[in-house]
Amino acid sequence: MTEHDVDDIARDLIALGRTVDVPAPGPGLAAAVLDRLPEAPSAPAVTARARRRRIVVAVAVAVGLLALLATPPVRAAVSDWFGFGGVRVERGGNEAPASDVAPPGVPPSLSLTEAAATVDFPVSAPDALGDPDGVEVSDDRRMVSMSWDTDEEGVLRLDEFDATLDFSVVKVAPDVQHATVNGTDALWFDEPHEVALLEPDGTRVTHSARLAGHTLIWMTDGVTLRLEGDIEQHRAEEIAESAVAVD
């Protein structure tokens, strides 16, 4: 028999919150905040633009270095490519349909903790999404994948792999944009594009190629994370910034 009604519990929790003794903000708070704001009123927009410009340069430098140091099996059809934390981005046109492409969900097979114990790199998961509905580790233990089946955003999928590996993933995209996650460079793919897994020797894993929708790629602690789903860039960045290490 139930002694408590959830409505009573909710009412008492609100009362509990109201009677908590939280210190009032100090009188100097607003002044302290103003002191720390950049001088120029339009500063936020300017710094964001400057940041983007710096990233373009950084990517250009990375392309130059890779061209000098690496001798990857460049495919004849590709005019230009660059590497980003184990992701090989090839610029190429595609005739992908303009509609949104939902990523494949991950079947529930492992817990996050089990997956983290199986691979040699630190696994993290975004707080913003809660516990994933499915988690799996690839057969070669190079990649951890997880997905969430959400009411409002459909299937969201996150793949993680060691960023120091040569290349694990290839993406052929007509365009790529620069993004930031926790102040570090990231890549945003707004258009549907082709994504495929690569063998350690750089050849494509057969059957792995598929179309991907909106995707954000960023790096944390030497790990590359790839978030895909029907979401906008700012939401993807928000989710990315909520990632914390799995115990």
Place this chain on the structure above:
Amino acid sequence: MVYTDSNEGGHPKLDTGPDDNELLARVRRGDRGAYAELVRRHAPMAMRTAALLGAGGEAEDMVQEAFVKAYAALDRFRPGAPFRPWLLRIVANETRNLHRASGRRAARERRSWELAERLLLTPAEDPVEVALSLERREALVRALAMLSPAHRQVVTCRYLLDLDEVESAAVLGWPRGTVKSRLHRALARLREVLDADPQQAPAREAAHDD
């Protein structure tokens, strides 16, 4: 500019509404005083959010940091959207990052709860507030301690901070459906724990009646 706030659920939104958006428009035109006004208006709720999410003595630092970051991120803020949940979201993220040095996620979450728990067990010294007996307060806090961190977060936003569901979703960065389902499960769990609590008044009275 006329901006009408949809007054969901009939709750008066005393500290949001048209003025926030007007102030933000002035901030975008370079009026720093308008930003100071936004700080003064939202700082008390930002302090409550930081404190109840476990900022302890660092609550004011978290709030200051959040206002500075919010200003720098104003180009990512959608004009016309409510400012308060967006700001509280940044406060919540700052507070979560505060305990980074405590190590792994479980340790950080434990630390946050210890600080929030201490606060919840100390009522404001206001003789007018007699809505909650000390016994009931302690039982609620014991029950909250039994929740998973995600369930505790959603209860903190929706009830302890008295945000609505849409605001809670924005602050936690979860889809609204997730807020609903976790809230539902969290309340069911709280009821279970409270029913099993031998020191809880309703259970004892029921035993007397038998």
